[in-house]
Amino acid sequence: MKKEIFGYIDQIAPxxxxxxxxxxxxxxxxxEERKASKLLTDYLAEAGxxxxxxxxxxxxAFRAVYENGKGGPAIGLLCEYDALPGLGHGCAHHVQGPxxxxxxxxxxxxxxxLPYKLIVYGTPAEExxxxxxxxxxxxxxMDMDVALMTHGGPATQTDVKSMALSTVKAVFRxxxxxxxxxxxxxxxxxxxxxxxxxxxxxxxxxxxxxxRMHYAILDAGGPxxxxxxxxxxxxxxxxxxxxxxxxxxxxxxxVLKGAAIMSGTTVETTMEKRxxxxxxxxxxxxxxxxxxxxxxxxxxxxxxxxxxxxDFGNVTCxxxxxxxRVAFVPDGTPSHSTEFxxxxxxxxxxxxxxLAAKILAGASFDMMENPELVKDIKRExxxxxxxx
Numbered sequence: 044m045k046k047e048i049f050g051y052i053d054q055i056a057p058x059x060x061x062x063x064x065x066x067x068x069x070x071x072x073x074x075e076e077r078k079a080s081k082l083l084t085d086y087l088a089e090a091g092x093x094x095x096x097x098x099x100x101x102x103x104a105f106r107a108v109y110e111n112g113k114g115g116p117a118i119g120l121l122c123e124y125d126a127l128p129g130l131g132h133g134c135a136h137h138v139q140g141p142x143x144x145x146x147x148x149x150x151x152x153x154x155x156x157l158p159y160k161l162i163v164y165g166t167p168a169e170e171x172x173x174x175x176x177x178x179x180x181x182x183x184x185m186d187m188d189v190a191l192m193t194h195g196g197p198a199t200q201t202d203v204k205s206m207a208l209s210t211v212k213a214v215f216r217x218x219x220x221x222x223x224x225x226x227x228x229x230x231x232x233x234x235x236x237x238x239x240x241x242x243x244x245x246x247x248x249x250x251x252x253x254x255r256m257h258y259a260i261l262d263a264g265g266p267x268x269x270x271x272x273x274x275x276x277x278x279x280x281x282x283x284x285x286x287x288x289x290x291x292x293x294x295x296x297x298v299l300k301g302a303a304i305m306s307g308t309t310v311e312t313t314m315e316k317r318x319x320x321x322x323x324x325x326x327x328x329x330x331x332x333x334x335x336x337x338x339x340x341x342x343x344x345x346x347x348x349x350x351x352x353x354d355f356g357n358v359t360c361x362x363x364x365x366x367x368r369v370a371f372v373p374d375g376t377p378s379h380s381t382e383f384x385x386x387x388x389x390x391x392x393x394x395x396x397x398l399a400a401k402i403l404a405g406a407s408f409d410m411m412e413n414p415e416l417v418k419d420i421k422r423e424x425x426x427x428x429x430x431x
Contacts, residue, residue: 059142072170098181121358135194193403201368207356216309234305330410
């Protein structure tokens with residue numbers, strides 16, 4: 044059966060690569076991926092899926108479903124298709140959608156009488172927009188037993204953990220005054236913001252080694268000869284533990300309040316985004332890597348114990364989920380780079396589309412053929428969640 048599934052993918056690979064090139068050549072930012080979402084949903088509809096384009100508040104999100112019989116596992120395949128501002132497809136999102144729809148079509152054309160439900164979700168704005176967070180909040184994504192994704196990279200491997208992340212916007216408010224004639228009457232909002240930034244620097248010494256803290260001054264408040272009444276900053280805190288992230292956020296709030304007290308200003312904070320740390324899915328990872336070995340995917344390596352931040356982490360806190368990364372750039376090539384962009388339409392990128400489709404289709408078939416695997420995966424997930 045897998046030989047038939049993989050052979051079908053080989054037949055449609057030229058079309059899948061043509062789609063990947065089109066998405067690459069027409070990069071769209073988060074929540075604006077109209078060309079990509081239409082291209083993918085048109086393909087799925089023609090293949091025989093029931094398709095909804097536009098889910099809740101997200102016009103470029105989609106859900107496509109194919110159900111065969113009753114009582115089988117609900118396998119979810121998720122794809123991203125947004126580009127990076129000023130760079131284009133520097134994270135290989137143009138590979139994901141074509142690989143996912145190729146895997147989906149090959150399954151429904153070849154699996155036969157096995158009962159299953161196959162659900163393809165298009166998830167916008169991973170690059171900073173947190174599309175999956177919005178989809179979860181609006182009641183989407185919870186109709187799957189497992190969620191699978193793919194990603195391009197320098198190695199073929201899976202992930203164990205990702206970084207939880209919170210973005211906090213802080214607006215300091217003081218009192219304006221002439222900086223030369225009446226500075227004593229002013230209370231500098233910029234002083235408050237700068238003190239907060241210094242507070243983060245002192246905090247670095249007293250957090251876990253794998254903590255990451257970043258900040259930026261978004262608005263310094265005006266010309267140098269005026270005491271600024273308003274200043275705005277952004278603070279990003281990361282940890283591989285969602286629970287520890289909560290502790291860090293409490294300390295950040297203390298830093299911000301202390302900076303306001305020292306500068307005689309006030310501070311208002313807004314939580315902009317919250318990404319959760321990925322829950323490990325060792326059994327799903329194993330199934331994906333066994334299929335990666337079966338198709339002889341290049342540069343296979345052990346799972347990455349730690350990776351960056353992604354809204355897929357939020358999904359894996361709700362249902363079991365795993366990503367297969369497929370090698371298409373040399374070792375050491377950083378994502379979000381011009382090197383990644385330069386490789387986006389090369390032979391290796393095209394190979395990655397077909398290989399990712401085969402790995403995902405093979406892993407999905409394993410669970411369709413043996414539903415006990417899904418039960419084991421869900422038991423492992425329940426244990427991991429209880430241990431958090």
